[in-house]
Amino acid sequence: MSRTRDHQVGLPARRAATNLLDAVLQKKQPLDDVLGRAQDGGYMFDLPARDRALARAIVGTSLRRRGQLDAVLNSFLERGLPAKAGTLYPILLSGAAQLLFMNVPAHAALDLAVRLAQWDPKAKRYDKLVNAVLRRVADKGTEILSKLNAPRVNTPDWLWDRWVRAWGKERALEIAASHLVEAPLDLTVKSDPEGWAERLEGRVLPSGSVRLLPKGRIEELPGFSEGGWWVQDVAASLPAKMLGDLAGKRVADLCAAPGGKTAQLLLAGATVVAVDSSPTRLKLLEQNLKRLGLAAETIQADAATWQPEERFDAILLDAPCSSTGTIRRHPDIPYLKSDKDIAELAGLQARLLDNAVSLLKPGGTLVYSTCSLEPEEGEAQVAALMARNPAIRIDPLRPDEPFGDTEWAQASGILRTFPFQFQLDSPEWSGMDGFFAARLTREG
Numbered sequence: 384m385s386r387t388r389d390h391q392v393g394l395p396a397r398r399a400a401t402n403l404l405d406a407v408l409q410k411k412q413p414l415d416d417v418l419g420r421a422q423d424g425g426y427m428f429d430l431p432a433r434d435r436a437l438a439r440a441i442v443g444t445s446l447r448r449r450g451q452l453d454a455v456l457n458s459f460l461e462r463g464l465p466a467k468a469g470t471l472y473p474i475l476l477s478g479a480a481q482l483l484f485m486n487v488p489a490h491a492a493l494d495l496a497v498r499l500a501q502w503d504p505k506a507k508r509y510d511k512l513v514n515a516v517l518r519r520v521a522d523k524g525t526e527i528l529s530k531l532n533a534p535r536v537n538t539p540d541w542l543w544d545r546w547v548r549a550w551g552k553e554r555a556l557e558i559a560a561s562h563l564v565e566a567p568l569d570l571t572v573k574s575d576p577e578g579w580a581e582r583l584e585g586r587v588l589p590s591g592s593v594r595l596l597p598k599g600r601i602e603e604l605p606g607f608s609e610g611g612w613w614v615q616d617v618a619a620s621l622p623a624k625m626l627g628d629l630a631g632k633r634v635a636d637l638c639a640a641p642g643g644k645t646a647q648l649l650l651a652g653a654t655v656v657a658v659d660s661s662p663t664r665l666k667l668l669e670q671n672l673k674r675l676g677l678a679a680e681t682i683q684a685d686a687a688t689w690q691p692e693e694r695f696d697a698i699l700l701d702a703p704c705s706s707t708g709t710i711r712r713h714p715d716i717p718y719l720k721s722d723k724d725i726a727e728l729a730g731l732q733a734r735l736l737d738n739a740v741s742l743l744k745p746g747g748t749l750v751y752s753t754c755s756l757e758p759e760e761g762e763a764q765v766a767a768l769m770a771r772n773p774a775i776r777i778d779p780l781r782p783d784e785p786f787g788d789t790e791w792a793q794a795s796g797i798l799r800t801f802p803f804q805f806q807l808d809s810p811e812w813s814g815m816d817g818f819f820a821a822r823l824t825r826e827g
């Protein structure tokens with residue numbers, strides 16, 4: 384294949400990556416939304432699987448390494464980035480990512496980036512700038528990178544400051560370092576973890592989850608359509624387990640969609656009422672349960688005000704949150720969320736908690752969880768609930784129950800996980816989402 388033809392072959396994937404980065408970083412759209420749209424008709428709908436995978440890898444690397452890439456680019460953009468330049472910034476960012484972190488040969492990365500600029504009416508007058516800047520990135524970028532603290536510079540200040548305040552500098556660095564590597568794919572299986580691990584070339588984790596390295600579309604993996612398993616990070620599988628054996632119990636799963644925890648509650652023997660305010664997400668939950676051969680009553684309602692006639696033996700409240708514990712999987716979060724979002728979400732979580740408590744039978748159990756590293760959405764939320772409502776107590780994790788003796792169980796009896804935990808033998812196989820969960824009881 385000639386060099387020109389080779390480059391043309393790589394163009395659609397680069398164009399998709401540029402458009403995806405433009406949507407996330409310049410138009411502030413969540414990556415999952417634009418990728419989702421891509422499947423059914425948007426950015427990548429007509430690309431073969433190999434190009435889709437390449438586009439995703441370019442986008443992931445550009446977001447994970449954005450701080451380093453910006454530092455390198457800025458040192459060659461003497462007058463900064465021109466305004467109103469269309470996709471110029473995503474072209475430079477993704478070009479630098481390919482040169483510095485993806486082993487793409489310089490001639491290919493440069494040629495493709497220049498073509499992308501020429502194709503965009505707003506960026507085309509900067510085609511020579513693209514060529515000049517990326518040439519310097521190829522020559523000098525590695526040297527500049529060697530002077531940077533990668534975990535720190537790839538974490539925006541607003542998150543870095545929060546994590547240092549909450550967890551100290553050492554842990555903040557460990558959290559940030561974990562975000563440089565894409566997360567593995569964890570599955571919760573209905574049964575036979577060893578069998579599924581063998582079929583999917585995965586490993587069984589001590590918790591019973593099966594871990595794989597991400598490969599292609601999830602819907603195409605063996606066992607998906609027959610409902611043998613569902614995708615759920617190992618940390619996300621822990622809160623429902625804190626409710627223990629639920630045989631014969633009536634359980635409300637508030638904020639239930641897409642249903643990973645509903646499925647766990649059903650398999651633990653509960654009769655489940657699954658509540659979510661989003662009709663589209665509730666539909667997804669229904670589809671997921673159907674695929675898994677499970678059934679729950681589903682209700683579309685605002686869980687902050689919902690008042691059914693009967694109270695529940697147990698409640699799981701897996702509240703909407705900033706999701707800063709899932710940045711390994713969602714590297715766009717640092718650039719889309721803010722302190723303001725966290726304050727607003729904390730207000731909603733408090734209202735959800737107050738209503739959840741009112742739905743609990745005396746002596747009943749409530750597990751409150753979030754996939755956030757922010758204490759306002761976890762530890763502080765529970766402390767404030769107990770101050771408002773003296774009948775609520777923490778029912779501490781005991782050393783003799785599953786994972787009660789792990790580093791995730793805190794002295795106060797709550798669960799707190801970090802993305803740098805769960806280290807296996809290589810970074811690609813390691814890590815877990817950052818999660819908070821507390822088991823609470825209502826006395827009287």
Ligand SMILES: C[S@@+](CC[C@H](N)C(=O)[O-])C[C@H]1O[C@@H](n2cnc3c(N)ncnc32)[C@H](O)[C@@H]1O
Nearest residue numbers: 638639640641642643644659660661685686701
């Ligand atoms: C963290 S997700 C839940 C994940 C789910 N528990 C699982 O394990 O698959 C939060 C959910 O809360 C829902 N939600 C947000 N605000 C809500 C509200 N006021 N009432 C009910 N559901 C809400 C969202 O639609 C979203 O599906």
